[in-house]
Amino acid sequence: LVSSLSRRHSGVMLYNMLTGQGLEISCMSDNSSSTDSGCFRQTNRMVADALASLLPNNKRDESVYFANVLLTSSSSSTNTTLATTGILQHSLIVQDSKCSSFTFIDSKCSCKNEVNMCSNCYTPTSSRIVIKFLQLLYESTLNTTILHTKLVTLVEGTLNQAKVWTKLKSQYEEKKFLKQFGHHDSDAKVLSFFTYFVR
Numbered sequence: 001l002v003s004s005l006s007r008r009h010s011g012v013m014l015y016n017m018l019t020g021q022g023l024e025i026s027c028m029s030d031n032s033s034s035t036d037s038g039c040f041r042q043t044n045r046m047v048a049d050a051l052a053s054l055l056p057n058n059k060r061d062e063s064v065y066f067a068n069v070l071l072t073s074s075s076s077s078t079n080t081t082l083a084t085t086g087i088l089q090h091s092l093i094v095q096d097s098k099c100s101s102f103t104f105i106d107s108k109c110s111c112k113n114e115v116n117m118c119s120n121c122y123t124p125t126s127s128r129i130v131i132k133f134l135q136l137l138y139e140s141t142l143n144t145t146i147l148h149t150k151l152v153t154l155v156e157g158t159l160n161q162a163k164v165w166t167k168l169k170s171q172y173e174e175k176k177f178l179k180q181f182g183h184h185d186s187d188a189k190v191l192s193f194f195t196y197f198v199r
Contacts, residue, residue: 009104015124056197162194
């Protein structure tokens with residue numbers, strides 16, 4: 001998934017998920033064939049597994065994962081997504097029946113290139129938490145087991161910081177906390193969303 005997208009789009013998508021924003025996952029199809037239906041079901045499982053790795057969860061106590069994800073199936077002839085219609089800002093499109101190629105749509109993006117980013121993309125990709133995730137996901141030398149372990153460690157570390165975040169009583173304390181842990185201002189939304197997972 002990450003290898004199919006630019007680093008900027010991957011960063012925006014990760015920030016979207018880590019802050020609990022809405023994200024459409026759309027499987028483009030030419031018709032309602034069994035192959036296309038299989039792609040849609042496979043996408044469903046893929047998204048659930050990906051979110052299980054990127055968001056805190058406890059499989060022993062919870063049978064479902066929390067995420068603001070909407071799974072849809074769209075016709076490739078119309079190429080209409082919730083992002084292109086303005087209902088949601090972000091859509092991730094599965095381009096083929098093997099679910100190996102993806103396109104990311106940000107309806108508010110006005111970037112001219114990867115270097116000169118618009119404010120809608122700069123803020124998410126400035127998140128230090130997102131940068132740490134990207135560094136892991138783009139590390140091609142890691143095998144799957146090690147990658148999963150490192151991702152879980154990063155998620156748990158972020159959750160532990162979110163536990164402290166819930167105790168802060170003022171904006172001054174929040175800014176001091178962000179600076180102390182080397183976070184960007186945009187990380188405040190990630191920590192705030194992770195507080196929903198604090199037990």
